[in-house]
Amino acid sequence: MSKSSRLLQNIILVVFALYALTPVYLVFLASVRSEADLFSSPLTLSWPVNLTNFGRVWTDAGFGTYFLNSVITAVSVTVLVLLTAPLAGFAFAKMRFAGREVLFGLFLAGLVVPAPSIIVALYGNLQGMGMIDTRWGVILPQAALLMPFSVFMMRTVMQDVPNELIEASLMDGAGFFHLFMTVVLPVVRPGLMSLVLIVFLFAWQEYLLPLVVLQTDNLKPLTVGAASLQGRYGVDYGGIAAAGLIAFAPLVVLFLAMQRSFVRGLTAGAVK
């Protein structure tokens, strides 16, 4: 390759890295600034670094609670999906039964259902079930909305389980559930890990559902908390930036630590 075209390529790589990182850096900068600096140039790093924004947001603005709520909700959704989707995925991949295609088609259709389009009816139903303003009111619909993707992904993962393995253990007289727990799950562990990460990511990022379902401040997750800061704290951008960082830093760390699993999960639908 010629030097100039390699240079051009490097420039492209760097420009997009800046595109990806500059906004993140900007939030970091804003989070360590004091309120008074709003109109100073956006790239000044005030020194010494001021960490009071984090403390203020964490305790006064309730982000400690919001954080905990995000964790509880995202973990619960993940557990719920983990308890249900792999079973269904296995059935669709390895078992034969009447109505298989129809049922799978039903799940596939749900792959694209936009949350805003069902919220109109969902709200009334949750109210009827006494789930408005409760964690379950967010967790259950959230898990349900993620179900089609999860079942689809699990089916893909389960297809890679060798049939011989299944047949061998069935011949030993094991029941299906026993087979699933002892033989299948250990084989698909990497796939499950990917599922966990992706469901956790989506659940953590959800905004509309908790926005609509939750009224009590003590139950709200980070996304709702961060968005409401805009109106509630005026131009306290130091605080809002700190809140934003609290809202996404865990995900970035998680992603960087588990990159491989993430990517495998994301590409499960694409490459097949």
Next chain:
Amino acid sequence: MTKTSGAARVIAIASLAGLAAQPALAQTAVTQWDQFAAAGITAAGPAMDELIDTCEPSLDGATILRTVAPSIGIRDSYRLAVSADKTPDLAYTWPAASVLAGYARIGALAPLEDYYEQYGWDGINEFYRGRNSYQGSIYGVPMEQDLMGVYYNPALFEEHGVDVPTSYEEFQAAVDTFKEAGIVPIAFGNRDRWPATNTLSLILGLTAGLETEEEVLFGDEPWTNADFQSAAETFQSWAEDGYFPTGFNGIGYDEANALFLAGRAAMTITGTWVLQDMARGASFDLGVFMLPPIDEDAEPGTMWGEGSQWQVAAIASDDTKDAAAAYIDCLISPESREVWVEKGYLVPIGTTPEELEQWDALPIVKSFYTQGLATADTNFYDLHTTLPESVTQVLYAELQRLISGDTDADEFLTAMQASWEQSIENGERWIP
């Protein structure tokens, strides 16, 4: 022995009765939704908490269960609660005559005229009673006295030799002076979509006057009348002539206020609802004046609103309704109003300038209300708390387009008229 046992029996019965009565009373819990936050708009949260503590003892054992929602969120969540038959017993939600009327229309709210009579809530004048009425019944107790005015920076005025304008021409001259000096004349941000509706309401009232407004709102006069046309043109010309910072449609309401408080703009036109933030945030002595009449035939006056109104759910039990009414009465008593003024930085409806003079209110608060309440007979409507929501949604969008120059006054008013007619056809119009 018998005597004692008799007495003991009496005591026992009394205490049993007491035990039986106690839970019955304590069971009356009034669920309250309000929007009094700790900071920002309507930052009267602490005052609210204090008043609940003050008022609860006078409620015969009833308790108040408070839920705070930010002023933007409460508008949505209240509607959802109503639709699911879970209307909170008492709510202080969203100030809009037509929206209140809409809830009254579907039977979600309890009529309050008996309580008005019982408690003699005379501080609430005809204008405000009308705004809370629907088909002859009153459905709300409005509380905050909202007024629009022009906050200004006296230091900048003095520096550039500008006096507080007493006529529209002087106001224009002041704007020109600041513009030439490179200072933003009026901090204005309309990203949140509602601030421009306040500004238009003010311009409209000072151009068309209260009477013409009522002919449109309650009569058959179309939006496309000459006075409204002139008001829309005035607003657009302000935007085009550099009255506002560039990119105002992308500037948040709070950011515009911050611009003014940072001394980077000479004025900002908004309401009493940010008095607390203004007073706390200003590094200079704050001033306020009323925008002079724009049309030479128009009377001086300003825009009146009510922050919001206390409204009681129709589905609440009679005990709960009674408790809620007693509680409202306590919240608007002179003693409570003093707490609202001194700690909540909000002035309840019915408060007089004389009361303010005695109470421990900031000079800017006194000044604002003395000026704004002086024109009680000519004060006019706030559009986005008066129109039905369907029309408000059109107003938000069309107004952004008007001031950005993407549409002209004609098209703006035609669009408004179309939406207005549609809402009347759907039975959404509120007439007091």
Next chain:
Amino acid sequence: MLTTRAAYLFILPALTLYLVFVGLPILQVIGFSLFDWDNGAMGEFIGLANYRRMLGDQVFWTALWHNGLWVLLTLAFPLIAGLVLAAILAERNQRLVQWLGAIYFIPRTIPLVVAGIIWGWIYNPIFGLMNYGLETIGLGGLAGAWMAQESTALLSLNVVGAWTFFGFCVVIYLAAIQSIDPSFYEAAEIDGASWWRRFKDLTVPLLRGSSLFLGLYAAIEAMRFFDLVWVTTQGGPGYATEVLTTHIYKTFFLVGDFGYAATLSVVLLIIVLSISAGAFAILREP
């Protein structure tokens, strides 16, 4: 393949959850759309009147047009950027690929609400980085209120959408490139084909499947995105960034016309389901 009834038990938990919280509401929404509603209270049956109203609703058509435009913008920018970046990275050492892949992907992990807030600052007319940058390099005349002018609002918002999406494209394309038989490239190398030729004649055609997947993914996402618009412009200025989901939200929550909101929801559902049905038909082709 095993024939068994146990399969139903395996599917039951997932199916129940899905039907109760997604399936049932869809049917209800269809029902709602046939009634007149006032402030959240159901009125009389009005058949297809809401659908007729929709045909004459300018805001609906504007919103739909914006959704369509969003698809095109996404295909034109993040998708192509992802393809080029992946093609460049494919020839670099594994460490660099790891690092840059991660960096490009970071925005995808940021909740859209937060992304909207951050970019709101960047575009802010009074203290934003965008205008500051333009002024610094002497182009202050180009400064503007990016997300608040009808001409640039949707485009500016799309830059934010692309920011969260292009890294995903890179990852998907990289995975696909790595599964291509290296001998194709070796042969091209021996022929002395330029990078651009290899990209155009080998990479692009061989990645057709991934492009299709990403394109359809982008199309569906473009139809249903909401968070980003809601926290930045709420559909403004005017109707410049109005999309179907914001129109639904306003009609439902603010106006309280549940029937019309349901009608718009049904139409949105029909559109995304058609896209995905088409997607599966195409992706199933070998």
